[in-house]
Amino acid sequence: QVQLVESGGGLVQAGGSLRLSCAASGRTLRNYAMGWFRQAPGKERECVAAVSSTGGTTYYADTVKGRFTISRGNVKNTVYLQMNSLKPDDTGVYYCAADKILGVTTEYDYWGQGTQVTVSS
DSSP, X not given: OOEEEEEOOEEEETTOOEEEEEEEESSOGXXXXXXXXXXXXXXXXXXXXXXXXXXXXXXXXTTTTTTEEEXXXXXXXXXXXXXXXXXXXXOEXXXXXXXXXXXXXXXXXXXXXXXXXXXXX
């Protein structure tokens, strides 16, 4: 079992930055691909960024390319999502997820409880 806990969400003005963290316990994240998903009110959960277990492959949704960066600190069993130039459309609950296989759908085995990000205009 992998337990994931997100942190770092909050309220920020448009153009600002936030850094989300996802801390894991139970097992090392070294062998897991990691994804960051967000869900806005009334919308489906979507993958905004993902990274392979080695860190060699990354994925970004078109809407966040050039603004968000996913990174992993395997030694600290933590995954990060640096979010810059935030827009009101980035508002939502952000979840981190872990799976043996890198993907961009919601078919990840393990999920955190989510952290709220609100971007004001």
